[in-house]
Amino acid sequence: MSCFITGELAAAEAGVAPATIRKWVQLGHLKAAGKQGRRLMYRLEDVFAAERIARGREPRAAH
Numbered sequence: 001m002s003c004f005i006t007g008e009l010a011a012a013e014a015g016v017a018p019a020t021i022r023k024w025v026q027l028g029h030l031k032a033a034g035k036q037g038r039r040l041m042y043r044l045e046d047v048f049a050a051e052r053i054a055r056g057r058e059p060r061a062a063h
Contacts, residue, residue: 004033004041013044014051024050 011018021042024030030050032040 002033003044004036005044005047006036006039006041010042010044010047014047016051020054021047024054027054029053 005013007021008018011021014021021030025032025040030042030046033043033046034041
């Protein structure tokens, strides 16, 4: 079962600023899984995968 979280919580979990989450979306490292009202929601496992890609610990093709 997937855990959906807001961008603010995603940033806290990854130890980055909320702007970094938005940047990962812009770069294609992370995709929103849905919306709750006006807030974009992300899958926690996708956030961690984007973090690994951004930090160079996982090849881009594995995403």
